[in-house]
Amino acid sequence: MPEGTIRKALSGYYYVLDDGGGEAVQCRARGIFKKRGESPLVGDRVVFVRTENGEGTVNEILPRHTELIRPPVANADLAVLVFSVTHPELNLLLIDKFLVHIEHAGLDALLVWTKTDRIPSGPEGDETRDNMERARSLYASIGYEVLLTSARLGQGVAQLQTRLAEHIAVFAGQSGVGKSSLLNALVPGLTLQTNEISEKIGRGKHTTRHVELVPLPGGGIVADTPGFSQLDFGELGIADIGSCFREFRELSSGCKFRGCTHIHEPHCAVRQAVEQGEAAQSRYDHYKEFMIEWKEKARRY
Numbered sequence: 479m480p481e482g483t484i485r486k487a488l489s490g491y492y493y494v495l496d497d498g499g500g501e502a503v504q505c506r507a508r509g510i511f512k513k514r515g516e517s518p519l520v521g522d523r524v525v526f527v528r529t530e531n532g533e534g535t536v537n538e539i540l541p542r543h544t545e546l547i548r549p550p551v552a553n554a555d556l557a558v559l560v561f562s563v564t565h566p567e568l569n570l571l572l573i574d575k576f577l578v579h580i581e582h583a584g585l586d587a588l589l590v591w592t593k594t595d596r597i598p599s600g601p602e603g604d605e606t607r608d609n610m611e612r613a614r615s616l617y618a619s620i621g622y623e624v625l626l627t628s629a630r631l632g633q634g635v636a637q638l639q640t641r642l643a644e645h646i647a648v649f650a651g652q653s654g655v656g657k658s659s660l661l662n663a664l665v666p667g668l669t670l671q672t673n674e675i676s677e678k679i680g681r682g683k684h685t686t687r688h689v690e691l692v693p694l695p696g697g698g699i700v701a702d703t704p705g706f707s708q709l710d711f712g713e714l715g716i717a718d719i720g721s722c723f724r725e726f727r728e729l730s731s732g733c734k735f736r737g738c739t740h741i742h743e744p745h746c747a748v749r750q751a752v753e754q755g756e757a758a759q760s761r762y763d764h765y766k767e768f769m770i771e772w773k774e775k776a777r778r779y
């Protein structure tokens with residue numbers, strides 16, 4: 479039976495690229511998946527059969543290396559968090575939330591900040607520029623790579639291509655930050671649909687509606703995904719939020735108590751580092767916020 483990769487999922491169909499080549503085959507999934515509560519994801523390696531009418535059936539999902547729940551993508555090894563520096567502006571809370579999800583899923587993360595061309599060059603752009611630089615050095619100090627880009631000017635696009643070669647990457651971020659625009663800039667001739675953000679609410683219009691794998695000319699594959707801004711730790715099954723903050727994970731060996739939650743325990747190395755300015759206050763504040771959110775969810779079940 480042929481094997482292939484799911485390139486796109488849409489309205490109950492899975493578009494499978496045969497390893498042997500040719501056009502993607504439109505497949506249904508076998509009923510057994512539903513009964514088992516499984517569902518094939520874009521990026522899944524599958525075994526399928528061709529049926530008479532040129533369509534096919536997905537018979538088996540091969541073991542996954544990674545699995546991201548939101549956006550739903552299998553086998554990616556690199557998550558590219560796409561955030562715009564303005565329109566909408568950087569949202570550190572959301573960055574940290576996405577990072578928790580990604581660390582939990584075991585993917586490497588790359589932070590890509592877009593729309594640098596929209597920062598006014600005069601003094602009225604100073605605040606945005608300062609915020610951007612401060613955030614950049616914060617995340618770089620934790621060990622995350624940050625790339626500044628403009629899809630409009632092509633800034634950073636070549637570096638991004640170099641970084642993405644050899645990877646299966648997934649673009650993740652709010653609606654309207656410029657994920658599809660960046661992919662269009664990476665792939666000459668590609669015309670993924672993009673849309674102005676709503677000036678009234680300052681957010682995107684959810685232009686991309688499905689997950690789709692796009693091969694890059696310089697090597698690598700990227701999954702374009704619909705924008706989102708909600709992540710529920712309960713739903714994602716993330717209990718150990720502290721270990722998903724890289725710098726806290728490292729510091730926690732210095733906490734007096736094993737399993738320290740870094741909230742109320744004495745002799746906590748994480749709290750001490752925050753107090754001494756060695757770990758970022760914003761990261762700690764978000765951590766506490768996520769813990770509260772998570773506890774409230776847990777109480778409700």
Ligand SMILES: Nc1nc2c(ncn2[C@@H]2O[C@H](COP(=O)(O)OP(=O)(O)OP(=O)(O)O)[C@@H](O)[C@H]2O)c(=O)[nH]1
Pocket residue numbers: 592593594595596627628629630631651652653654655656657658659660671672673674675682683684685686687703704705706
């Ligand atoms: N000035 C400027 N505008 C950009 C840039 N990148 C994207 N945009 C604009 O931002 C808007 C949203 O871009 P999209 O690429 O549709 O955003 P998206 O992240 O794919 O949004 P969803 O598909 O809804 O998740 C469009 O009007 C783009 O033209 C950029 O680098 N500079």
Ligand SMILES: [Mg+2]
Pocket residue numbers: 657658659671672685686703704705
């Ligand atoms: Mg899009």
Ligand SMILES: [Zn+2]
Pocket residue numbers: 730733738739740741743745746747748749
């Ligand atoms: Zn601690």
